[in-house]
Amino acid sequence: MSDYSTFSVVLTGASKGLGEATARLLIDGGVGHLFCVSRSVNDDLVTLAQERGVDLRWTQCDLSDAPAASDVARAVCEACVTETAGTAILVNNAALLEPVARVGHLNPRDLISLHSVNTIAPALFADAFLAARTSRGDAISARIINISSGLGTRAMAGVGMYCMSKAALDMLTQAIQTEQEDQAAPVWVCSVSPGTVESHMQETLRAADAAHLRDRETFRELKRSGTLNTPQFSASKILSLLTRTDIDSGSILRVDSL
Ligand SMILES: NC(=O)c1ccc[n+]([C@@H]2O[C@H](COP(=O)([O-])OP(=O)(O)OC[C@H]3O[C@@H](n4cnc5c(N)ncnc54)[C@H](OP(=O)(O)O)[C@@H]3O)[C@@H](O)[C@H]2O)c1
Numbered sequence: 001m002s003d004y005s006t007f008s009v010v011l012t013g014a015s016k017g018l019g020e021a022t023a024r025l026l027i028d029g030g031v032g033h034l035f036c037v038s039r040s041v042n043d044d045l046v047t048l049a050q051e052r053g054v055d056l057r058w059t060q061c062d063l064s065d066a067p068a069a070s071d072v073a074r075a076v077c078e079a080c081v082t083e084t085a086g087t088a089i090l091v092n093n094a095a096l097l098e099p100v101a102r103v104g105h106l107n108p109r110d111l112i113s114l115h116s117v118n119t120i121a122p123a124l125f126a127d128a129f130l131a132a133r134t135s136r137g138d139a140i141s142a143r144i145i146n147i148s149s150g151l152g153t154r155a156m157a158g159v160g161m162y163c164m165s166k167a168a169l170d171m172l173t174q175a176i177q178t179e180q181e182d183q184a185a186p187v188w189v190c191s192v193s194p195g196t197v198e199s200h201m202q203e204t205l206r207a208a209d210a211a212h213l214r215d216r217e218t219f220r221e222l223k224r225s226g227t228l229n230t231p232q233f234s235a236s237k238i239l240s241l242l243t244r245t246d247i248d249s250g251s252i253l254r255v256d257s258l
Contacts, residue, residue, distance in 0.1 A: 004029035006086030007242060010076050011035070012063065012125065013094025015042045017199030018147065018238075021231035022091065025239055027054045033083050035076040037061055038094060063094055063121040064113040073121075073128035081132035087141040089242060090129040092122035092169070095147070097201050100158050100208040111161055118165035122146060123172055130176075130187060138185050145241055146173050148191035150254065158213035159205075170252050177250025190241060192253040194234035196222055229255070 004026050011026070013019040014036035023042070026034055027049050034049070036042075036058045049056035057079070061072040081088045096117045099110040126144055133142050151159065152166030173191040180186035196202065196219075205219040213219075222228050237255035247253070 002029045002239065004031040004239075004242070007031055007089055008033040008080045008084030008086070009035065009089040009091065010037070010080045010125065010129065011091045011093060012037045012121065014038055014045070014058075015040045017201065018194055018197055018231045018234055019091075019093045020045065021235035022093065022238060023056075024048065025232070025235050027052055027056065029239075030054060032085055033057070033080060035059070035080050037063070037072060037076060039063075064096075064116040066116055066120050066124065069116075069121045070124045070128070073125045074132075077125065077128040077132045078135075081129065081136055081140065081142070084140060087143065087242070088129070088133065089142070090125055090144045091147065091238075092125055092144070093147040094121065095162075095165070095201075097159065097162050097204050099161060100204065101212050102158055103160055105212070106161065114161050115165055115168075118162070119168045119172075122169055126172065126176060126189075133187065138183065141185075142187045143242065144173075144176065144187060144189040145238065146170075146189070146191045147238070148173075148193050148252065150193045150195075152191070152193070153252075156213075156215055158208065158215075173252065174250050180249065186249060188249045190247065190249065190251045190253055192238055192241065192255060192258075194238065195229045195255050196227075197231055197234050198223070198228040199231060202228060 014023045015038040033055045041058050063069045096114045149166040151163045152170045155163050170191045176189045210216045234255050237258045
């Protein structure tokens with residue numbers, strides 16, 4: 001089992017799916033501090049952390065509310081960076097898939113929510129994280145891991161807004177890398193696609209209206225054939241990025257190549 005005791009981690013979208021699996025592995029590995037952010041709290045994780053003596057702090061926040069997300073980002077990133085005894089980590093994992101609808105059939109409110117959660121919130125957290133590190137004199141080791149998708153580089157009918165948001169997230173990764181590269185102690189940053197992972201998001205894809213999502217049957221077949229990644233598999237690959245020293249900052253990665 002990995003030892004995460006020297007890491008202090010901010011993890012958005014920790015309540016279910018990939019985020020829950022990531023939090024569980026961090027707790028199992030005795031993570032130093034874990035700051036979880038999502039709308040709902042996962043009580044099983046809270047109990048597990050208590051049993052293992054792990055410092056887990058959960059902040060409930062709807063990340064589609066940008067002013068609220070900004071306040072929470074500043075508070076948790078400041079605590080994460082201030083209290084770390086080793087490396088501070090930000091994992092931007094929370095995301096929304098909906099609206100599953102083609103352009104021309106979009107509800108503006110849903111469109112704004114998706115981009116607020118998938119694009120604006122990660123930028124707010126990255127900004128707060130880097131600002132908190134600078135306030136500590138840029139001395140501490142720090143990494144940002146943005147959970148992206150293969151759909152950030154490949155358009156799919158019916159989820160165009162999700163594709164657009166992940167392309168923007170990948171550009172956030174590259175923008176941070178280019179801004180950090182001339183710093184004395186640059187923060188390492190990457191985007192990583194977790195592959196197709198069995199989760200609430202996949203259930204939504206399997207249940208979508210095929211008139212909008214032409215590839216719906218492909219997602220149903222992935223489930224039928226048992227070829228989806230488990231959240232645990234993808235989470236363990238993603239956590240290997242906490243310590244990898246052979247991958248360039250700014251990389252756009254896939255878990256199946258890790
Ligand atoms: N599953 C896949 O096949 C797949 C493929 C490629 C990429 N990904 C990426 O992997 C990451 C995790 O996805 P997943 O499959 O685990 O999805 P999921 O099961 O739907 O979980 C999404 C997480 O995001 C949080 N979240 C959603 N809306 C939020 C909001 N408005 N405010 C705060 N938190 C919110 C949810 O928490 P609450 O509901 O408690 O708020 C939940 O913890 C995402 O970035 C996704 O884009 C997934």
